[in-house]
Amino acid sequence: MIRIMRLGQVRHAAPAAASGGDFGGRVFYAVLLAAALLVPLLNLAVPESSALHLSTYTVTLLGKYMSYALLAIAVDLVWGYCGILTLGHTAFFALGGYAMGMYMMRQIGSRGVYGDPLLPDFMVFLNWKALPWYWHGFDSFAFALPMILLAPGLLALAFGWFAFRSRVTGVYLSIITQALTYALMLAFFRNEMGFGGNNGLTDFKDLLGFDLHRDSTRVGLFLVSAGALGLGYAACRHIAASRFGRVVQAIRDAESRTRFIGYRVENYKLWLFVFSAVLAGIAGALYVPQVGIINPGEFAPINSIEVVIWVAVGGRNTLYGAVLGAVLVNFAKTWLTAALPEVWLYALGALFVVVTVFLPQGIVGFLRQRLGAGS
Amino acid sequence: MNQASVRATTGRLQQPYRRLLRRRGSALRADDLDASHGTILYLEDITVSFDGFKALNALTLYVDAGELRCIIGPNGAGKTTMMDVITGKTRPDHGSAWFGQTIDLLALDEPEIAQSGIGRKFQRPTVFENHSVFENLELAMAGDRSPWKLLAAKLSGEQRDSIEQTLQLVGLKDRSGARAGSLSHGQKQWLEIGMLLMQRPRLLLVDEPVAGMTPQETERTAELLLSLAGERSVIVVEHDMDFVRSIARTVTVLHEGSVLAEGTIDQVQNDPRVVEVYLGE
Amino acid sequence: MLLVLLALCLLWMSTARADDAAPLPVDFPGLVAALPQADFAAKQAIVTRMTELHVPQARVLLAAWLDNRLESRRSDGKVFVVEEHDGTLVLVDPFDGKGAGEGAADDFERVRSNNALRKLLKVSIAQFDLKDPDPRVRAAAVRQMRRDLDEDTVTALRAALTQEKDGRAQHEIRVALAVSDLGAGDAAVRLAAVRALDGETAADVYNALKPLAQDSGTESDASMRAAAIGAVRHIEVWRNFYEALETLFFGLSLGSVLVLAAIGLAITFGVMGVINMAHGELMMLGAYTAYVMQQLMPHHVGAALLLSVPAAFLVSGLAGVAIERTVVRYLYGRPLETLLATFGLSLIMQQLVRSVFSPLNRSVATPEWMSGLWQVNDLFSLTWNRVYILVFSLVVFLLLVLILNRTPLGLKVRAVAQNRGMARAMGVRTERVDALTFGLGSGIAGVAGVALSQLTNVGPNLGQSYIVDSFMVVVFGGVGNLWGTLISGMGLGVVNKLLEPYAGAVIAKILVLVFLIMFIQRRPRGLFPQKGRAAEGT
Incomplete structure (x- = not known):
């Protein structure tokens, strides 16, 4: 009992690890680089008959993990570093995904089932006569790209502006972020919203002229996702190591104290929250072309909570821990849902309990404790 | 500890402080503070009630520039609530609070008040436990507080020096890289005082600074507070009457949310009303 | 041999009658006997004749017919009023109203009716009733x-x-x-x-x-029209009034469900500060308890339902105590971690129910006295199950208030909530109180689940749909304030139903959620905040 209580004490990463001596970060970069080199090689250059060949399915799966990992570091940035437990981050993920989906939907053009040059299939099916105003412009990637950043960014800005100014914190904030994504889910399920309702957006053909069904496009998407993850990680690392990052962590540990030494806490939180939402949006935009569909299910509150558990499993407040957690949990999910589907939810549920009660600092924290004890 | 010995040690300590504190601050320094009339804080007719209970009842209090004021009073007299009002944590139902001639404290929120030059040390030491001692001081350092600026902020040599000096001053130089959470209680109190100094406030609010300190630490704290006064104004809330006696020039007694008595320590201690509040009932 | 001959004879007679539109039998037994072979036109004539005869048994027969409970035996063409139970028919003789044994459904043929006939049946029955x-x-x-x-x-x-x-x-x-x-x-x-x-x-x-x-x-005629307009307007005024009343009732009904779902949370979250994301699943356990009780007592639907209220309280309450003892107690003071851990538990419980009961929805039967309408007047009727659940939620609420304010346990719960250290110093065994409080909140969730089983199907996802709503209700009402929870639950229910006609159900729900998000940002402590220095925090 006493032992558990002590393990349960929340102790965040030592300051030394946050600023310099970032061993985990170097491992992360090395693994990412190795993957970026090996994956295309093993898929495109090694013949399919070889045992070393990496199937395109696996490449896409890895690419999906990359986008999940990016989402996870976005969540770690606000939760691990600033203590904002967001239970609605997949809302931003999904919005980025929808923006990308809308672009790819418009790219289908007259190749859809109904062959309408302007309207996506589901609109023809719903007997709509004209393209809704908010679908205009999405035929051009130059328009869609800023939308991928703006849609989640603006939502986060509006939401955060209200929430942080009125000092909603802790559990209350968690619950209203959950309500936010829940409300969006309900809204996107409606056909009248013009985002394909229940079925969402799917049947994509190509992206920027690259055929989505070709192996080389899949490898390309993987590389872009890995690149985005690397850049996202570097950006978050820079933020965390700056004085801004130290202020943010001070807010996490003693919010009112930070105010009393003159920091406008709400501005810091808002800045961080919006940045994190944009990262999540980018992750969503990379996710959608790889899985080939985006539907309102992505907004489900359970998804957001799952992301939080990835971060918790890996070890929050480290960034690379979030990446590790995202990849590990999703690998387990892929494997278990195929091999023992009924066990998956037990395993996930148990993971929540075990990690929060016994491993509050996640795998990274556990390893650190072990290594620290060893040396 | 007697008055004379305090004076002697103060003299020794004063030099480095002065140098540290006199350095021109950055743009954020409260330049619009106007204490030209000799009074730095005006609290007039302040009333705060919680659920019908009046924590402050038409409190009126003035603090002079450069003064060291001790505030005493029994539990529930409204001492902490008064601090909360000054620092913007609690909004009074009624009354006015001005910092100098020009700054209306009731129109500002906590960060703005802090930036205008009021620093506060809490009853329980609150430092950023997961940051190093150095980082704690760095965070408290006066300067630009906008998020964009701090993303790219680098410590200048001058700033580093000033942090080093403060470390020296509060006796934590060899703990500079340690997690603040690993410090002893007394060290945390000192770190917090150091943070207060880094803010370069014109008015310091210090809530029970010597609670939980050893006699030696208490002595040093007394020296420090005395050395600070003059350059800036200090309000100390304290229960420890010996400590109050060792530093006080003017003492204000609060009772049931308003001022009961004000004067030198001897005047106050001989006031029959004060005696009744403390000893009566 | 003789029987066959007789049957043939009967057959001949009946076909001959139908073909020639032979005169109707004059007495009730004859009319009944003619029914199975009659076509719809002939049946209409039979009904009219029965009405004229005004035999009391005829009313019973016509009513059964209208209910599709009139069958003729294939073997001898004899007509019975029946009651079906799992493929067997309990037979009642139409002439003396006495039981006539049982029979397999396959051996009988229903006496059919069409729309015109059903209309006639209704009027005929009405004439009997006159x-x-x-x-x-x-x-x-x-x-x-x-x-x-x-x-x-x-x-x-x-x-x-x-x-x-x-x-x-x-x-x-x-x-x-x-x-x-x-x-x-x-x-x-x-x-x-x-x-x-x-x-x-x-x-x-x-x-x-x-x-x-x-x-x-x-x-x-103009004066006629004016009079008619006046009369119509009067009706419309009343209609609008009762429509508003009905909306209010639907709102309160939705509100009562929200309150039931939320008051358990008001205890665990409001009093203990524990975020229990498995609260919805504890409700689900309660609903499944109702299902199991009905499976155990298939012939006593109502009694099973009543018994499942205490049973569900026990089942969910014990589950709650187990959750508190094994997980939550390690996480006090860390609300965000509690949230994640209990969410994990909710996943496990859902999957457990899927493994034990199958992922399909189960339906819990509604007892006779809870089904049907309460016709208050021409324009206003209420469904009994909603009325009962509304009353039930108020009763549960008042009981809870009584427990918290009038019992030693309640006293201890409040003491621990206000000052844990002091309570412990006064000799309160805080660990026990924690477990019991959590159990109480969970048990009420179970009871709420029983009520829900009367409104929706019981499935593994039952709880999920209520978790966001019930947290919103608690926060909106003001954490730690039971009356606030009641008012906020009822208020949100009514607002939701008021919006529905204008915005549609989904948009109404979204609007309410958005309103709540905005509201919490304006007043994070809810409608009825706890005041004072303790609540301000230090």
Whole structure:
């Protein structure tokens, strides 16, 4: 009992690890680089008959993990570093995904089932006569790209502006972020919203002229996702190591104290929250072309909570821990849902309990404790 | 500890402080503070009630520039609530609070008040436990507080020096890289005082600074507070009457949310009303 | 041999009768015997004849027919009133009303009816009822007849009016006659009819008056139209009033569900500060308890439901205690971690239920006394199950308030909530109190689940749909304030239902969520915040 209580004490990463001596970060970069080199090689250059060949399915799966990992570091940035437990981050993920989906939907053009040059299939099916105003412009990637950043960014800005100014914190904030994504889910399920309702957006053909069904496009998407993850990680690392990052962590540990030494806490939180939402949006935009569909299910509150558990499993407040957690949990999910589907939810549920009660600092924290004890 | 010995040690300590504190601050320094009339804080007719209970009842209090004021009073007299009002944590139902001639404290929120030059040390030491001692001081350092600026902020040599000096001053130089959470209680109190100094406030609010300190630490704290006064104004809330006696020039007694008595320590201690509040009932 | 001959003979007789449109039998047994072979036209004649005969048994038979509970035995063509139980039919003899054993459903053929026939059946039954000794039955019969007035029924009603002594029944007959008079040739008669109907509220009266009140309607006489417009307007005023009342009731009904779901949380979250994301699943356990109880007592649906209230309290309460002892107690003071851990538990519980009961929804039967409508008047009716659940939620709420304010446990719970350290110093065993409080909140979730089982299907996802809502209710009402939870639950339910006609169900829900998000940002402590220095925090 006493032992558990002590393990349960929340102790965040030592300051030394946050600023310099970032061993985990170097491992992360090395693994990412190795993957970026090996994956295309093993898929495109090694013949399919070889045992070393990496199937395109696996490449896409890895690419999906990359986008999940990016989402996870976005969540770690606000939760691990600033203590904002967001239970609605997949809302931003999904919005980025929808923006990308809308672009790819418009790219289908007259190749859809109904062959309408302007309207996506589901609109023809719903007997709509004209393209809704908010679908205009999405035929051009130059328009869609800023939308991928703006849609989640603006939502986060509006939401955060209200929430942080009125000092909603802790559990209350968690619950209203959950309500936010829940409300969006309900809204996107409606056909009248013009985002394909229940079925969402799917049947994509190509992206920027690259055929989505070709192996080389899949490898390309993987590389872009890995690149985005690397850049996202570097950006978050820079933020965390700056004085801004130290202020943010001070807010996490003693919010009112930070105010009393003159920091406008709400501005810091808002800045961080919006940045994190944009990262999540980018992750969503990379996710959608790889899985080939985006539907309102992505907004489900359970998804957001799952992301939080990835971060918790890996070890929050480290960034690379979030990446590790995202990849590990999703690998387990892929494997278990195929091999023992009924066990998956037990395993996930148990993971929540075990990690929060016994491993509050996640795998990274556990390893650190072990290594620290060893040396 | 007697008055004379305090004076002697103060003299020794004063030099480095002065140098540290006199350095021109950055743009954020409260330049619009106007204490030209000799009074730095005006609290007039302040009333705060919680659920019908009046924590402050038409409190009126003035603090002079450069003064060291001790505030005493029994539990529930409204001492902490008064601090909360000054620092913007609690909004009074009624009354006015001005910092100098020009700054209306009731129109500002906590960060703005802090930036205008009021620093506060809490009853329980609150430092950023997961940051190093150095980082704690760095965070408290006066300067630009906008998020964009701090993303790219680098410590200048001058700033580093000033942090080093403060470390020296509060006796934590060899703990500079340690997690603040690993410090002893007394060290945390000192770190917090150091943070207060880094803010370069014109008015310091210090809530029970010597609670939980050893006699030696208490002595040093007394020296420090005395050395600070003059350059800036200090309000100390304290229960420890010996400590109050060792530093006080003017003492204000609060009772049931308003001022009961004000004067030198001897005047106050001989006031029959004060005696009744403390000893009566 | 003889039997076969007899059957053939019967067969011949019946076909011959049908073919030649032979005269109807004159007595009730004969009419009954003719039923199985009759075509729809002949059946209509039989019904009319039975009505004329006015044999008391005929009413029972006609009513059973209307309910599709009239069957003829294939072997001998004998007609029975039946009650079906799992493929076997319990037979009742139509002549003496006594039991006539049982039979397999396959051996019987239903006596069929069509729409025209069903209409006739209703009117016929009404005519029986017109002569019923109970004046309420007679009044109801008149209302039934009013829907389909023709010369014959009007004549019957006029005749009945002369006999009728009961004021209410007389009134119903006059209304029916006035409705019929609306079509009279004489303008004065029509005007009198409209005047007589002014103040009536029934839907059929409204439908009869409405065409007269329209500009392009059937009524040419201006004064008549004015009178009709007045009468219609009166009805509309009442209609709007009752519609508003109905919306209010639906709102309160939704609110009662929200309150039931939220008050357990108000304990665990509001009093203990524990975020229990498995709260919805504890409700689900309660609903499944109701299901299991009904499986154990298949013939006592109502008793099983009543018993499942304490049973669900125990099941969910014990589950809650187990959760508190194994997980939550390690996480006090860390609300965000509690949230994640209990969410994990909710996943496990959902999957457990899927493994044990299958992922499919189960339905819990509604006892007789809880089903059907409570017809308050012409324009206003309430469904009994919602009425009961509304009352039930209030009872549960009041019990909880009593427990917290009037029992030693409640005293300890409040003491621990306000100052854990002090309570411990006073000798309160805080660990025990924690477990019991959590168990109490969880048990109430279970009880709420039983109530929910009467409104929706019981499935593994039952709880999930309520978790966001119930947290919102607690936060909106003000954490730690039970009365706030009651008012906020009821208020949100009503607002939701008020919005629905204008915005649709989904948009209404979204609007309420957005409103709550905005509200919490304005007033994070909810509608009825706890005040004072303790609540301000330090």
